[in-house]
Amino acid sequence: MAPVKNGQLIFNEIPETYPIPGKTTKYVEKDIDLDTVSLNGGFLVKVLALSSDPYLRGRMRDPSEPSYMPAFKLGEPIEAHGVAKVLRSENPKFKVGDHVVGVMPYEKYTILKDESEFMVVDNTEKLSWTTFIGAAGMPGQTAYYGWKEHADAKKGETCFVSAGAGAVGSLVVQFAKMDGLKVIASAGSDDKVAYLKEIGADVAFNYKTTSTEEVLKKEGPIQVYWDNVGGQTLQAAIDYADIGARFVECGMISGYNGEQNPPKNMMMIIGKSLRLSGFLVGHLHYKYKEEFYRTMPKLLASGKVKFREDITKGLENGGDALLAVQKGTNVGKAIILVADE
Missing domain, CATH: 3.40.50.720 (NAD(P)-binding Rossmann-like Domain)
Structure with missing residues (x-):
């Protein structure tokens, strides 16, 4: 297969106040050959949706400033929780066709390696995949x-x-x-x-x-x-x-x-x-994570707990979703819809 364009939203400049689309973050494209790119023991995924969260603003800083989370690196994609579909894999825990959630780069296709950071989603309640970076995430x-x-x-x-x-x-x-x-x-x-x-x-x-x-x-x-x-x-x-x-x-x-x-x-x-x-x-995953996944998807599927998702379509518009969360213009969970399955 010929190379395809791999869109990325990179951290381009440290903001003084609000993160400005096209300035703080910048959309770029690079070529990737999905059939031949080296996995080095990891797994290649197609990113379906990414999360825009308030805490991401704290990572848009000079790396010399201390914080509980590392700063984003200039010139590299920002990252947040996402849901993706496995296309190729050299890790037996992640099979082709699996859907995984975890912190991943803001890019359309990415190679994930640290298996401890990702979970295969058992979507028995047939929720939208975006729910797993929102109300079920x-x-x-x-x-x-x-x-x-x-x-x-x-x-x-x-x-x-x-x-x-x-x-x-x-x-x-x-x-x-x-x-x-x-x-x-x-x-x-x-x-x-x-x-x-x-x-x-x-x-x-x-x-x-x-x-x-x-x-x-x-x-x-x-x-x-x-x-x-x-x-x-x-x-x-x-x-x-x-x-x-x-x-x-x-x-x-x-x-x-x-x-x-x-x-x-x-x-x-x-x-x-x-x-x-x-x-x-x-810090509380050890105590509540299993209970959460036993309980929350059922509550959401039944409608006993209601939720809304504020969808921004296209990774190229991801900067707008980041700004919306900081200004509070979103209603419910802000999500960037990167691709359909």
């Missing part, structure tokens, strides 16, 4: 693990979820309702507020047009806060938290793109005996 795991491990939820309590219409927040809203909590949720548009009401939030509001402080003052105090935002939203949650409230610190996107506006009431954490629990999803 890392974002779903983040919501499921974090809620199970840190919320200590009790029926009748009140929970506040910021960025409640996002890939993680929308699932947390539903987990809280399943556990019998009153749920307050914020989002950044009226369409997202409507979605929050659709998935069961008792109180849903647009933080851009309605005061978070006024809502929490009226509807609180809160016993659980799921934080995806940080900044002034975290400050308001501290102000209106009950004694002994649990804060699940999942993300702080308000400070990811250059603007830093930290809370000024941190002493109240002591005064109110608050428990703040930060976590990374990978």
